[in-house]
Amino acid sequence: MNARGGGGKSGGPAGKGSGSAKGGKGTGSRDLGVRLKTAHRRSASSQRWLERQLNDPYVAQAKRDGYRSRAAYKLTEIDDKYKLLKPGQRIVDLGAAPGGWSQIAAKKLGRAKGQGAVAAIDLLEIEPIAGVDFIALDFMDESAPEKLKQMIGGPADGVLSEMAANTTGHKKTDHLRIIGLAEAAIEFAREVLAPGGFFLVKLFQGGDTVNLINDLKRDFSTVRHIKPAASRADSSELYVLATGFRGGER
Numbered sequence: 001m002n003a004r005g006g007g008g009k010s011g012g013p014a015g016k017g018s019g020s021a022k023g024g025k026g027t028g029s030r031d032l033g034v035r036l037k038t039a040h041r042r043s044a045s046s047q048r049w050l051e052r053q054l055n056d057p058y059v060a061q062a063k064r065d066g067y068r069s070r071a072a073y074k075l076t077e078i079d080d081k082y083k084l085l086k087p088g089q090r091i092v093d094l095g096a097a098p099g100g101w102s103q104i105a106a107k108k109l110g111r112a113k114g115q116g117a118v119a120a121i122d123l124l125e126i127e128p129i130a131g132v133d134f135i136a137l138d139f140m141d142e143s144a145p146e147k148l149k150q151m152i153g154g155p156a157d158g159v160l161s162e163m164a165a166n167t168t169g170h171k172k173t174d175h176l177r178i179i180g181l182a183e184a185a186i187e188f189a190r191e192v193l194a195p196g197g198f199f200l201v202k203l204f205q206g207g208d209t210v211n212l213i214n215d216l217k218r219d220f221s222t223v224r225h226i227k228p229a230a231s232r233a234d235s236s237e238l239y240v241l242a243t244g245f246r247g248g249e250r
């Protein structure tokens, strides 16, 4: 099926005890400490978003550690547990802005010593990251897979995808867009991964997610659901990690 055409440091700020991949309660300090006066021009939802950012220990830690996003801790936590990223690998990062995952990948692959390769794509521009080859392009554009393959320069050891379209507020539309992006990412992973490679994707709980997971089980020897501690407990996001790509064996 062609899905195209639709739309650091180990441990989180809670320290070493926050390493559970199923946690969610590792950061006991998520109670709101800072409350903002409601500004006339700020909507209630942007008010809530801003308060959450200001009180999020992972946001503060990312700032201190020089990471572009709190998402860096989710990948770090998953990688600490499953040992995915290794020096010299070729990794593709889909939906990379602002760049937290690419930063972690570049570090773990040894890009500072010229080892490995990281190819990253996003709709949005990012500030350059040392050791990361980035392209600002819609991944759903039909030229995107070929461009990424050229950038990576050979079969990939891993494909990461945190791609998420802006929500419209219409639940069904949002879910279909997320699934469309995930399907395209899976299709790309099948084309670019070397046998034994891995695929890590962010999904949201909901109907079609089950079908996607079943699809992955045909191509990979192991498929796991992960809810990292750094993933907000009230978010329906979940990560699916597929390892042991079967390549042509399918």
Ligand SMILES: C[S@@+](CC[C@H](N)C(=O)[O-])C[C@H]1O[C@@H](n2cnc3c(N)ncnc32)[C@H](O)[C@@H]1O
Pocket: 007, 068, 069, 071, 072, 094, 095, 096, 097, 098, 099, 100, 101, 102, 121, 122, 123, 124, 137, 138, 139, 140, 162, 163, 164, 165, 166, 181
């Ligand atoms: C949650 S953010 C990714 C965070 C990133 N992994 C990090 O560590 O900083 C999701 C990203 O997916 C991107 N995205 C959504 N749809 C996309 C598409 N069709 N092509 C490329 N990027 C897309 C968005 O622009 C957004 O930057």
